Amino acid sequence: MMTDTRTLSADSAIDRIFGPVIHPQTWMNILYLVASFPLGVAYFVVLVTLFSLGVGLLPIFIGLFVLWFALFVADVFATIDRAAANMMLGAQIPPRTPAPPITGSVFEQMMAAARRPGTLRRIVYLFVRFPIGLVSFIFVMVLLPLSVGLLTLPLTYNIVPVNVGFSRVETFDEAIYLCCFGAVFTLLSIHALNSWAALSRRFARTMLVP
Numbered sequence: 417m418m419t420d421t422r423t424l425s426a427d428s429a430i431d432r433i434f435g436p437v438i439h440p441q442t443w444m445n446i447l448y449l450v451a452s453f454p455l456g457v458a459y460f461v462v463l464v465t466l467f468s469l470g471v472g473l474l475p476i477f478i479g480l481f482v483l484w485f486a487l488f489v490a491d492v493f494a495t496i497d498r499a500a501a502n503m504m505l506g507a508q509i510p511p512r513t514p515a516p517p518i519t520g521s522v523f524e525q526m527m528a529a530a531r532r533p534g535t536l537r538r539i540v541y542l543f544v545r546f547p548i549g550l551v552s553f554i555f556v557m558v559l560l561p562l563s564v565g566l567l568t569l570p571l572t573y574n575i576v577p578v579n580v581g582f583s584r585v586e587t588f589d590e591a592i593y594l595c596c597f598g599a600v601f602t603l604l605s606i607h608a609l610n611s612w613a614a615l616s617r618r619f620a621r622t623m624l625v626p
Contacts, residue, residue, distance in 0.1 A: 436606050441506075445613035446560070448504040449552035452616070455500070456549025459493050459542040484526040487535065494538040497545065498624050505617040509624050534625065541623035548616065555612060559605035566598020 436442045466486035473479030491512070501507035512534065569578060570591040578585045578594075585591055 434603070436610055437603065442606055442610055444504045445610055446556055448500065448616070449556050449609065449613060451500065451504075452545065452549035453553035454549075455497065456546040459497075460546035463490060463493070463539070463542060480526055487526070490535075490539050490542055493542050494624055497542070497620065501617060501620040501624070505613060505620070507617045507620050509621055537623050541620075548619075552612065552616065555609060559609065563598060563602035563605050566594055566601060569594050569598065 463486065466482060466489060470479045470482035470486055473482055495512070498507075498509045498511070502509055565572075565578075569585065570588060572578075573585045573588075573591040580594070585594065
């Protein structure tokens, strides 16, 4: 399974396999994946509300102002997400080129903002961040607690009942066996989460380029 090796040592196979477990970048990746869910929800809720309201109010003209404001908010959200990807994933996405001064009617200014290169791509990205953030959050919340539970089983099997199939873990030997399995599972989980973070970084680079 591939892993994000942007800043991970590649001196040997051991470094490539076990290094990500203790490397700070791994935990920055995980932090980004966890933060993706609330960010994705916020982007989706705000933008759906604004665009729906703007379209609904178009017959009385005020909808143009709402849609114009929605484009501005989308640009702010994209800037926030670019900063998060750069800071936590090292995406190195350059900032968007400032928009040239726009003159004319409100409609002309709104159309110029809508036709600005990358606007539609950024809006699509912000909407897609909701399902991607949900999947990222589920991955982290399933893989990490399960890994910790298996690794600590020799210390907790007498305190917290654990069943494997229809059988309860009742002996220390069984707990040790599952702990060894947990070590392998944890290693695979770390590589899987790093790989998902690498895909998220590549997606952000593609969609948020100026």
